[in-house]
Amino acid sequence: MSIVIKNLTHIYNPKSPFETKALDNINLEIDKGEFIGLIGHTGSGKSTFIQHLNGLLKPTSGKIFINGLDITSKDVSLKEIRQKVGLVFQYAEYQLFEETVAKDIAFGPKNLGLSEEEIEKRVKESMEMVGLNYEVLKDRSPFELSGGQKRRVAIAGILAMKPEILILDEPTAGLDPKGRDEILGQIKRLHEKYKITIILVSHSMEDIAKLVDRLIVMYRGKIVMNGTPREIFSKSEELERLGLGIPQITYFMKALKKKWVNIRDDVITVDEAKEEILRAIRGNNYD
Amino acid sequence: MIKDITIGQYYPGNTVIHKLDPRIKIIITFLFIIALFFIDKFLPYLFVLGFIIMVISMSKIPVKYILKGLKPLLPIIIITFLLNLFMTRGQVVFEIGPLDVTIEGLNKASFMAFRLIFLIVGTSLLTLTTSPISLTDGIEKLLNPFKKIGVPAHELAMMMTIALRFIPTLLEEAEKIMKAQMARGADFESGNVLNRAKSLVPLLVPLFISAFRRADELAMAMEARCYRGGENRTRMKQLILNTRDFIAMSIMLILFVIILLYRYL
Amino acid sequence: MKEIMVKMDNVTYEYTNNEEERIAAVKNINLEIYKGEFVVILGHNGSGKSTLAKLMNALLLPFKGKVYVNGIDTTDMNKIWDIRQTAGMVFQNPDNQIVATIVEEDVAFGPENQGIEPKEIRKRVDEALAAVEMLEYKEYAPHLLSGGQKQRIAIAGVLAMKPECIILDEPTAMLDPSGRKEVMNTIKRLNEKERKTIIHITHYMDEAVLADRIIIMEAGQIIMEGAPKEIFSQVEKLKKMGLDVPQVTELAYKLRKEGIDIPNDILTVEELVSVL
Numbered sequence: 001m002s003i004v005i006k007n008l009t010h011i012y013n014p015k016s017p018f019e020t021k022a023l024d025n026i027n028l029e030i031d032k033g034e035f036i037g038l039i040g041h042t043g044s045g046k047s048t049f050i051q052h053l054n055g056l057l058k059p060t061s062g063k064i065f066i067n068g069l070d071i072t073s074k075d076v077s078l079k080e081i082r083q084k085v086g087l088v089f090q091y092a093e094y095q096l097f098e099e100t101v102a103k104d105i106a107f108g109p110k111n112l113g114l115s116e117e118e119i120e121k122r123v124k125e126s127m128e129m130v131g132l133n134y135e136v137l138k139d140r141s142p143f144e145l146s147g148g149q150k151r152r153v154a155i156a157g158i159l160a161m162k163p164e165i166l167i168l169d170e171p172t173a174g175l176d177p178k179g180r181d182e183i184l185g186q187i188k189r190l191h192e193k194y195k196i197t198i199i200l201v202s203h204s205m206e207d208i209a210k211l212v213d214r215l216i217v218m219y220r221g222k223i224v225m226n227g228t229p230r231e232i233f234s235k236s237e238e239l240e241r242l243g244l245g246i247p248q249i250t251y252f253m254k255a256l257k258k259k260w261v262n263i264r265d266d267v268i269t270v271d272e273a274k275e276e277i278l279r280a281i282r283g284n285n286y287d
Numbered sequence: 288m289i290k291d292i293t294i295g296q297y298y299p300g301n302t303v304i305h306k307l308d309p310r311i312k313i314i315i316t317f318l319f320i321i322a323l324f325f326i327d328k329f330l331p332y333l334f335v336l337g338f339i340i341m342v343i344s345m346s347k348i349p350v351k352y353i354l355k356g357l358k359p360l361l362p363i364i365i366i367t368f369l370l371n372l373f374m375t376r377g378q379v380v381f382e383i384g385p386l387d388v389t390i391e392g393l394n395k396a397s398f399m400a401f402r403l404i405f406l407i408v409g410t411s412l413l414t415l416t417t418s419p420i421s422l423t424d425g426i427e428k429l430l431n432p433f434k435k436i437g438v439p440a441h442e443l444a445m446m447m448t449i450a451l452r453f454i455p456t457l458l459e460e461a462e463k464i465m466k467a468q469m470a471r472g473a474d475f476e477s478g479n480v481l482n483r484a485k486s487l488v489p490l491l492v493p494l495f496i497s498a499f500r501r502a503d504e505l506a507m508a509m510e511a512r513c514y515r516g517g518e519n520r521t522r523m524k525q526l527i528l529n530t531r532d533f534i535a536m537s538i539m540l541i542l543f544v545i546i547l548l549y550r551y552l
Numbered sequence: 553m554k555e556i557m558v559k560m561d562n563v564t565y566e567y568t569n570n571e572e573e574r575i576a577a578v579k580n581i582n583l584e585i586y587k588g589e590f591v592v593i594l595g596h597n598g599s600g601k602s603t604l605a606k607l608m609n610a611l612l613l614p615f616k617g618k619v620y621v622n623g624i625d626t627t628d629m630n631k632i633w634d635i636r637q638t639a640g641m642v643f644q645n646p647d648n649q650i651v652a653t654i655v656e657e658d659v660a661f662g663p664e665n666q667g668i669e670p671k672e673i674r675k676r677v678d679e680a681l682a683a684v685e686m687l688e689y690k691e692y693a694p695h696l697l698s699g700g701q702k703q704r705i706a707i708a709g710v711l712a713m714k715p716e717c718i719i720l721d722e723p724t725a726m727l728d729p730s731g732r733k734e735v736m737n738t739i740k741r742l743n744e745k746e747r748k749t750i751i752h753i754t755h756y757m758d759e760a761v762l763a764d765r766i767i768i769m770e771a772g773q774i775i776m777e778g779a780p781k782e783i784f785s786q787v788e789k790l791k792k793m794g795l796d797v798p799q800v801t802e803l804a805y806k807l808r809k810e811g812i813d814i815p816n817d818i819l820t821v822e823e824l825v826s827v828l
Contacts, residue, residue, distance in 0.1 A: 042698065042728045056466055079472060087470040094460075095467035097492035107489065111472030143496070144570065147597055157471055174725050176597045176755050178794035203729050206799065243730060248758075248799040252821045259825060270799050274806045277828070281812065420653050452653045455695040501648045508649035511609055511641040512662040512709060513633050523660035523673040 002165060002197050003030040003053070008062035010048055010221075022048040024221040026062070032164075035191050036199045037212035037229065041243035045221040046201055050167045053199075054085040066165070079112060086163030090170045092154035093147065101127075101145075101153050102138035108161040119160075126159035129194065130186050148179030152186065159190075165197040166190065172207070184211065205247045209233065209268040217242065234266050249273050296356075298415040303531055304346035305416045309425025311532045315539045316413045322546045323402055323409070331549045335405055338542050339412075346416050356411050357404065364403050371396035423447045428526055441517025449505070457498060464493045556623075557717050557749045558585040558608050558639065563617035565603050577603040578772045581617070587716065590743045590750045592760040594795060595769035601753045604769065605721045608751065610635045622716065637666060640710030644722040646702035647695075655697075655705055656681065656690040662713040673712075680711035683746065684738050700731025704738055711742070717749035718742065724754060736762070757784075757796045761819050768795070781817035800824045 010023040022045050030036055040046045051057040052064060055071055055078050063072050071081045089095065098104035102123050109119045127134045130152040137145070142153050151171065158166065168187065172180040184207060190196045202208050208215060208229060215232045217225035219242045225232050232239070233246045236254065245251075250268050253276070257265040263280050267273045299305075319338075326332065343350060357364075377391030414422065427444035434440050465475060468489045475486055560583040566574045578600040585591055595601045606612040607619050610626040619626040621635045640662075643649045652658040656677050663673045681687040684704040694702055703723050710718055720739065724732040736759055742748045752759065760766050766783045768776040770793065776783060784790070787797050787805040797805075804818035814827045 041730065051466070054470060056469060078469075082470065082472050089463065089467045089470070092467065094493055094497060095464055095471070095489075097489050097496075107468075107473075108471040111474070161472065176794075177796045178596055181794070245729065248821065249803065252800050252803070252824060255821055255825045256828060259828070270802050270806065273803050274810070277803075277807060278810055278812075420657060448652060452651065452694070455693075456647050459695075501645075504643060504645060504648035505651070507606075507611060508641075508643055509651060509661075511611055511636055511643075512651075512713065513636050513665040514661070515633070515665065519667040521664050521667050521670060521673065523657070523664060523670055523677060525670050 002032040002034070002067060003028070004065040005029070006063045006065075008049075008052065008064060009060050010052065010057060011060045014060065022221050023052070023059075026221075026223055028216070028223060028226070030165075030197065030199070032197055033191075033195050034197055035211060035213045036197075037208040037215045038199055038201045038218065039203070039205070039208060039215065039244060040218035044218040044242075046218050047169060048221075049218065050087060050169060050199065050201065053165070053167060054087045055081040056087070082108075082163070083112065083161055084163060085165045085167065086158035086161055088155050088158050088166070088168045088171060090173055092158075092171070093142075093150035095154060095157075096142040096150060099141060100139050101132070101142050102134075104142050104153060105157045105160050108157055112161060122160040122162065123156075126156040129159050129190060130156045131182070132156065146179075148175055148182055151175070151179075151183065155183075155186070163196070165199070167199040167201070169201045170203065171200070172202070172204070180207075187211070205233070205245055206249075209247045209250075217244070229268050230266050233268050296414065297418050298346075298348050298352065299418075300347055300416065302346050302416075304342060304412075306531070307416075307535055308526055308528055308532045309417050309421040310429055310526060311528070311536055312413055312417055313422075313425050313429060315535060316410060318539050318543055319409045320406060322543050323405055325546050325550050326402070327550055329398065329401075331546050332401055332405070334542055334545055338538075339405065339408055342412055346412065348412075348415055353408060353411065353415070357407060360407055364400055367403055368396045368400045371399050419451045420448065423451070424522070424524070424526060441520070445517075453498075453501065456501075457494070460497055461490065461494055464497075465490055554586040556584050557587045557589070557621070558751070559583070559620040560604075560607070561618045561620070563607060563614045563619055565607060565612060566615045576772050578607070578769075581772075581774060583767070583774065585717075585749065585751060587749055588743075588747050590740075590762065590764045591752070591767060592763035592765075593751065593753045593767045593769060594755070594760055596794065599769040600772040601769050602721050603772075605641065605719050605751065605753060608717075608719055609639050609641045611641070633666070637713050638715055639717040639719055640713055640715035642703070642706050642710055642718065642720040642723050644725050646699055646706055646726070649706050650694045650702060650709075653693055654690075655686070655692050655694055658694060658705060659690075659708045659712050662709055666713060676712045676714070677708075680708040683711055683742065684708045698731060699727045700734040703727065703731065703735050707735070707738060707742075715748070717751065719751045719753075721753050722755070723752075724756060724759065732756070732759075755796075757798050761798060768793070780819055784819055785816040 005026055005028040008023055008026040009021070012018070012020045012022055026049065038046055048057060052059055059072055063070055065071070066081070066084050069076065096104050098107065105123045105126060106119050109122050114122070124134050127137070132149065132152055142150055145153065155171070171183050171187065175183065187198060187200065188211060191198050200212060212229060215227060215229045216223055217232060224242065225235070225238070233250045236246045236251070239246060247268055249270050253263065253265040253267045253273055257263050260280060264276050267276055323335070326335070343353065372388060372392045373386045375389055375392035375395050377389035379387045379389050380393070381388055423444045427440050430438050430440035430443065469475070473486060473489055475490070478486065560581045563581045564576055564579045566576045569575050581604065593601050593604065603612060607614060607626070608621060610632050613627055622638050624631045624635055626635055650658050651661050659677045659680055660673050663676055668676070678687065681690055684707050686701060686704050686708060689697065689701065694705060697705065707718070724735050727735065739750055739752060740762060743750045752763070754760060761780050763780055766778065766780055767774055768783065784797055784801045787802060790797050798819060800821055801818055804814055804824055805816070808814060808816060818824045818827070
């Protein structure tokens with residue numbers, strides 16, 4: 001068991017007129033090596049939630065255990081939490097500040113108090129993990145890089161702290177399709193090759209459908225749905241009520257099912273849809 | 288602590304005081320400050336107090352709210368009081384160690400403390416009842432006549448508007464960057480002064496870069512919307528003087544004259 | 553006879569990079585955009601889309617060639633304000649284009665710069681806010697609004713200048729799905745109801761599908777141009793360029809490759825359902 005969350009509640013500005021319950025009694029377990037997608041309308045509590053997972057926010061009540069360690073307890077050092085859980089913020093390139101790429105990535109490991117050799121080793125490794133060429137880029141200024149590269153430098157800066165769990169808040173926001181596909185490809189590789197547990201916050205249902213094992217849906221500070229993307233995208237009306245959508249391809253299959261009664265409509269990727277339609281056509285089995 | 292400072296803050300409302308022309312309010316505040324420095328006896332303070340009480344009650348701002356604004360400035364008031372108390376020579380009433388307390392000292396100290404309190408309350412009433420944007424408009428209009436001698440009235444007002452517009456944006460951004468760096472193990476809270484100053488680099492560098500980028504984009508956007516400085520520019524909202532503005536001004540002038548009479552007669 | 557809104561005649565724009573090399577952001581562009589048209593410009597970051605947009609508004613001046621907005625040469629310095637008033641511009645980051653601390657004051661900013669009469673400004677501000685459905689927020693502070701709302705305020709700010717043409721440089725890139733929908737509905741309505749010429753730059757294919765014409769840029773040049781149906785029928789070419797196609801278009805393409813007989817210009821769910 002990697003993450004266990006028990007009765008997590010967070011209230012902003014308690015006992016004031018501005019009191020708001022951002023998280024409302026959240027219970028969740030995430031296994032080691034899972035790839036989780038987290039979706040929800042803006043203001044649903046997603047970002048408050050992920051900030052709890054690496055100790056940036058403390059719960060009003062409830063507990064969070066990471067590999068058995070209670071990170072909400074007072075004696076746990078933040079350093080310890082951050083080595084377990086890495087959090088990549090939205091538009092993460094805005095946090096870059098050093099003169100060179102290597103120095104910027106080294107900021108995290110340095111704060112952990114690691115040795116020079118270890119830091120260099122980690123910078124090298126983490127740049128490789130996100131597909132940046134160490135020799136070519138290490139002495140370049142991060143501010144000269146392209147948008148997609150900058151963002152990967154920022155992700156490398158978190159990976160250099162060797163977290164077991166990586167949380168990414170909309171890592172593709174503002175990128176063009178090419179930059180987006182590159183980043184998503186790296187994230188997939190981090191999960192498959194390096195076995196990192198991943199929590200991906202995204203607004204793109206198409207990307208979520210392609211990548212994640214399990215999908216968590218938040219609404220008004222609560223987890224309202226929790227299951228495989230296939231299960232969740234089959235409940236399109238409920239998702240729409242929560243201000244969310246489904247991949248266009250799923251929407252299409254649902255529309256097609258009205259015409260072809262015998263077709264499966266729990267399809268979430270283009271290739272699946274193709275197979276299903278071909279099966280129906282070739283088996284002459286659509287109504 | 289920062290939350291407690293009410294000076295410079297706007298307390299929204301729809302009262303006569305809120306509706307007064309900002310130019311008039313600025314002039315009244317200036318006259319009020321000047322008047323305070325003409326006072327040399329306790330008695331005229333009663334008129335000032337009356338005036339302040341009248342304004343507060345008309346503006347419907349809770350007295351507690353105004354007193355809260357005084358709190359952060361209390362040390363200054365106390366220091367002024369003590370300095371005057373012990374530094375004034377005269378008839379000794381009693382002694383505290385090596386320090387003498389004199390009747391003249393007591394007099395002068397409480398006199399100065401009152402002046403300071405009135406000064407703070409008077410100026411904070413201006414900002415409490417005037418939205419930043421109309422305050423800016425007022426300043427621009429009042430400075431307009433001085434344009435001929437090179438006072439950049441429009442530019443100053445524009446700068447103030449943009450600053451007011453971007454303060455919340457930049458504060459929010461600072462918080463985001465701080466959190467992002469904390470997620471990388473940055474520590475903004477412990478260590479000595481030098482270490483703390485050093486730990487601000489990862490916050491300030493991205494913040495400055497972002498502020499410059501914003502400034503660049505904003506300049507471009509303003510240009511695209513035909514901004515070319517103050518010349519030939521009109522305003523949607525015109526400042527028009529009302530009867531209430533003249534009444535307010537007259538009340539202030541009466542107070543001013545009373546104070547001058549007490550001083551010179 | 554179609555009237556021309558923007559005309560680009562062999563336009564090149566160069567800039568100097570950090571290594572003192574001259575780089576052409578756009579080169580030898582020939583382009584005509586007609587009044588009332590809804591044009592979408594696609595392309596990677598760095599392909600020259602933004603430069604193209606700024607050339608249409610005289611924020612940048614061509615290095616070679618000529619740009620005409622409503623027949624006016626953008627290098628004519630006496631007419632620069634006419635050009636900017638005719639072709640209004642909305643930018644990517646909603647925060648960095650709102651000037652004032654109150655919504656209606658911000659919308660008034662453009663007309664105030666034009667020296668319009670106060671009464672007329674008031675009227676225009678209310679109309680513009682109504683057109684983007686933000687009238688009830690006119691006394692709000694902009695920083696309290698959502699991204700989509702802020703971007704609609706930015707659009708209202710341009711509308712109050714009564715432009716014929718609105719150029720939008722990735723206005724939806726920083727928004728969440730509901731914000732994107734709000735902004736796209738607004739743009740679409742302005743094009744259809746108010747007959748505004750729209751030049752919309754985006755990465756989102758579902759937005760491009762709405763256009764009358766799509767222009768694809770790469771390395772400073774226009775490499776594809778045509779109606780959405782023509783563009784998206786070339787799925788392979790688009791994929792090679794690293795651009796997206798709508799999922800149904802991709803599915804139709806893959807089914808065709810398997811020998812299923814369906815047209816090659818499917819853009820929407822309804823179209824694909826109807827042909828299967």
